[in-house]
Amino acid sequence: MAYFTQQLINAITLGAIYGLIAIGYTMVYGIIGMINFAHGEVFMIGAFISLIGFMICAMLGIGSGAVAIILVLLVAMTFTAIYGWAIERTAYRPLRGSFKLAPLISAIGVSILLQNYVQLAQGARPKPGGHVVEGGFNLFSADGFDVRVTWLQIVIVVVTVVLMAGFSWLIAATPLGRQQRACEQDMKMASLLGVNVDRTISLTFVMGAALAAVAGAMFLMYYGIIDFFIGFLAGIKAFTAAVLGGIGSLPGAMLGGLLIGLIEVFWAGYFSSEYKDVAVFAILVLVLIFRPTGLLGKPEIEKV
């Protein structure tokens, strides 16, 4: 029981990070029907910007962990959002309206470019950093096993829940979110009502990148070490989360993230940590075969 609870806590933390990345995949797919394969790299960029941010905070002598985290999150969200915007502008928008595979190929190109760029700029060796929140407390002890919750885990889950709630509200209840959903459902009609479609698509990339930046910052703090390649695995897992939840669905991405966190952690905890990634990919394959619309995917039957 204690062991189980411990795994559950770890899984929720990891699932929060995947969920934040998955939102970017699902929103972009929802609006332009494209899998942004460079999104994992956007997350990686977010982690590196956070790493630099924490170093600068340390240099400036900002002692408080909370202040440092808030500053780093804001800076990472801003700069990563600029990356997201620039990628859409330069690599995808010019290809809009050409054949369907073109932006996908372009995305893979962007992904390789960003990996190489970070490898050159930051070096290939893993970089440690982001150790700002230490400690935790024992939740309870049983069977000679301490169930521990770290303060960092609480920070990660709280920040994620707040961001997801805020973001869901933005999409469901603000004019901006309504325009975003309108573009998703009928882009041409949205433009006939005065929506600036190009701007709305840009904003979707910007929002997805900002959330990925938060995930990057938390990944850095959680593992304490990053390299230029982290975007690949985390990206595929978050993509799996988006597909599992139902690509295009916002609650689906959050649920999918949580489930992927659970599957990965419990697989590693009860079977073998060597095959935990394989377990996740097996899920991806199974979902694609048996339920391509995912758990919360939109039903296709709709009278229009």
Place this chain on the structure above:
Amino acid sequence: MLEVREVATFYGAIQALHGVDLDVAAGEIVTLIGANGAGKSTLLMTICGSPRARTGSIRLEGQDITHLPTHEIVLRGVAQVPEGRRIFPRMSVYENLQMGAIVADPAHFQKDIERVFEMFPRLAERREQRGGTLSGGEQQMLAIGRALMSRPRLLLLDEPSLGLAPLIVRQIFEAIGRIAREEKVTIFLVEQNAYHALRLADRGYVLVNGRVRLSGTGRELLANPEIRSAYLEGGHE
């Protein structure tokens, strides 16, 4: 209000409009009739800049809008009730109407939505229902209401009576007449239902294979034997 000059529109290599000329004066109801595939919908969409006219020009209230992006044309007072209605299926009736008001002054919103509900009481009853689950007639009412929410000066309607029962068709045409009279909106109406359209309209144009073939007052066109045989066969309504 609207001047269309020598407009040619292409879909890839296929030419859909071959130099269309027509005018709509402020305050008029003008109708465009034509067979399937004549290019009627293409003309309405070209006025809104999607697809764009390859040659020719379109002027709105004296200003050239031929090369403006769609959302800026809309901002200048054009609203369209498009072919197939294009209601947002996963948005409520209320949200669809909110979408219509994007370019309008938010201060007018409450008044305008009450006006739409007064004109189409069925929409008021279904305010929270999802657009995709409305009946065809309700969707048409919503499409018209949504277009009105922007307070357009020029309203483009693409076959608003298509697929509706005669009673609903009459309601829709009545509403269009009211909109023209009471809201002082200029109306450009595409119809297959030539009888209703020509009776309502001040003037009409006939489009054949992407070219304007005939034009005249509604009464003249109704009396024209060529029109009677081609577009009014099978009686009224």
